[in-house]
Amino acid sequence: MAFTVEQIAIALDAQLVGDGSLSVEHAAEPGEAGADALALAMDEKYAERLSHGSARAAVLWQGADWRALGLEAAIFVERPRYAMSGITELMDSGPAIAAGVHPTAAIDPNSEIGDGVAIGPFVVISSGVRIGANARIAAHSIISEGARIGDNALVREGVKIGAGVCIGDGFIAQPGAVIGADGFSFVTPEKSSVESTRETMRDDVNGQAQSWSRIGSLGSVQIGDNVEVGANTTIDRGTIQDTKIGSGTKIDNLVQVGHNVEIGRDCLLCGQSGVAGSATLGDRVVVGGAASVADHLTIGDDAIIAGKSGVASNVPAGRAVMGYPAMPIARNVEAYKALRRLPRLLKQVSALQDALKKRKSED
Numbered sequence: 186m187a188f189t190v191e192q193i194a195i196a197l198d199a200q201l202v203g204d205g206s207l208s209v210e211h212a213a214e215p216g217e218a219g220a221d222a223l224a225l226a227m228d229e230k231y232a233e234r235l236s237h238g239s240a241r242a243a244v245l246w247q248g249a250d251w252r253a254l255g256l257e258a259a260i261f262v263e264r265p266r267y268a269m270s271g272i273t274e275l276m277d278s279g280p281a282i283a284a285g286v287h288p289t290a291a292i293d294p295n296s297e298i299g300d301g302v303a304i305g306p307f308v309v310i311s312s313g314v315r316i317g318a319n320a321r322i323a324a325h326s327i328i329s330e331g332a333r334i335g336d337n338a339l340v341r342e343g344v345k346i347g348a349g350v351c352i353g354d355g356f357i358a359q360p361g362a363v364i365g366a367d368g369f370s371f372v373t374p375e376k377s378s379v380e381s382t383r384e385t386m387r388d389d390v391n392g393q394a395q396s397w398s399r400i401g402s403l404g405s406v407q408i409g410d411n412v413e414v415g416a417n418t419t420i421d422r423g424t425i426q427d428t429k430i431g432s433g434t435k436i437d438n439l440v441q442v443g444h445n446v447e448i449g450r451d452c453l454l455c456g457q458s459g460v461a462g463s464a465t466l467g468d469r470v471v472v473g474g475a476a477s478v479a480d481h482l483t484i485g486d487d488a489i490i491a492g493k494s495g496v497a498s499n500v501p502a503g504r505a506v507m508g509y510p511a512m513p514i515a516r517n518v519e520a521y522k523a524l525r526r527l528p529r530l531l532k533q534v535s536a537l538q539d540a541l542k543k544r545k546s547e548d
Contacts (some may be wrong), residue, residue: 186210188275190242190258193223197271199244202251203258207242212272215240225272226254227265244268279339282321299336317354329365335410347422353410353432361417364408368421368428368444368462370400400424402444409433415440415456431468443480455492467502476511 191205209223216237218224224240226232226249235243235254242258244265245251251259262268282303286292290308298310299318306324310316314328317336326344328334334346335354344358347365358364373395382390404423409432414420420442422428428442431450441459442448448460449468458472461480466472470484473492478484485502495509508517 186276186278188223190223190260193244193272193275194260196275197260197262197268199268200261201258202261203242203256205258207258209242212276213238213240215243218243223272225269227262227268244272279321280323280341282323287324305342311348323360332365341416347405349405350408350422351405351427352408353412355411356408357413359414359416359418359438362414363417363419364414365406365422366419367402368400368424370402370424370444370462371397372400373397404428404445406430409450412436418442421446421462437474449486 187208187210189205190207190209191201194201194205210221212225213219213222215224215226215231215234218238218240220239220241222240224235224238224243226235226243227246229246229249232249232254241256243254243256244260244262247261247263249259249261282305284303286304287306287308289306290304290310292298292304292310293312293314295312296310296314298316299320301319302316303321305322308322308324309327311328311330313331315333317334317338319336320334320338320340322340323342325342326340328346329348331349332346333351334356335352337354338352338356340358341360343361345363350365375395377395378390378392402422402424404425404427406420406422406428408430411433412430413435415436415438417438418436418440420428420430421444423445426445428445429447431448431452433451434448436454437456439457440454443460443462445463446460448466449470451469452466453471454460455472455474457475458477460466460472460478463481464478464484466484467486467488469487471489472478473490473494476490476492476494476496478490478496482496482499484496484500485504487503488500489505490496490500490511491505491507491514494507494511496506496511500506505514506512507514
């Protein structure tokens with residue numbers, strides 16, 4: 186699909202100079218941009234690369250001399266990554282899913298399908314499901330009994346949505362996401378060695394022969410508006426109450442959200458992170474890649490958890506933590522610096538010990 190440079194500038198609410206009627210078909214790196222491409226050179230360090238391509242129009246940094254760069258039109262932006270959001274949203278039409286219902290889709294007659302939907306091959310929609318207007322559901326997705334999905338949803342290939350899951354408008358699920366599987370919850374008839382160890386914090390385990398009994402999941406999952414769930418991410422249903430994901434939250438690939446978890450609005454959970462059962466995250470919390478939050482903890486609004494951190498205690502609102510166990514970032518950096526000094530300190534202590542021994546022998 187072609188766009189004029191003027192259309193792109195209007196979409197970005199950005200300054201346009203030069204010939205706004207120029208047409209481009211896609212965005213490209215500066216050195217690879219042809220005459221039909223919009224070059225993305227939003228930092229001065231990319232200026233030289235423009236000469237390696239043949240772009241006529243580009244998105245540039247503030248103050249750039251667009252004529253000297255050989256361009257016929259330019260768009261000036263103040264915040265490049267934010268501009269990338271607008272450009273990609275404008276140009277990305279998403280997966281090609283034919284309008285209407287594919288003949289191989291299995292749709293229960295007791296389901297309710299909104300206007301303007303596109304349902305791909307081998308999709309299964311069970312009884313009592315309600316799907317909003319303009320939803321797009323790609324091949325091999327399964328939506329179980331009584332689930333609700335709002336308007337303008339995009340459900341990619343192979344997504345599984347469990348029974349009773351309730352999802353708002355503007356939802357996006359990347360391939361392979363599973364929403365509404367049972368939680369991982371088991372118990373022993375008597376107190377298990379894990380429970381005892383957690384209470385006593387002793388390192389000797391007094392194990393005994395016990396088998397695990399399953400605790401079922403009677404709750405479901407509630408998801409607000411404009412939530413995105415990444416590929417192969419799993420969100421477990423609650424034990425009694427629902428697991429809850431607030432509006433505007435974005436969840437990366439390979440994330441595990443346990444049963445009964447409550448996540449606030451506009452949170453960001455990065456790849457391979459995990460939130461254990463019954464933890465509560467406030468609004469605008471950021472969980473870095475491969476970080477973990479232990480069960481039953483509370484993470485306050487606007488907290489930031491650095492990548493690969495292990496959170497083992499509550500985090501107050503507005504606190505940035507890092508490390509394992511997670512601690513305030515400044516304290517973690519101080520501890521890491523001290524750890525790096527240990528070999529030198531041990532050599533100094535050893536030298537002092539040798540000096541003392543020598544002095545004692547001389548006395």
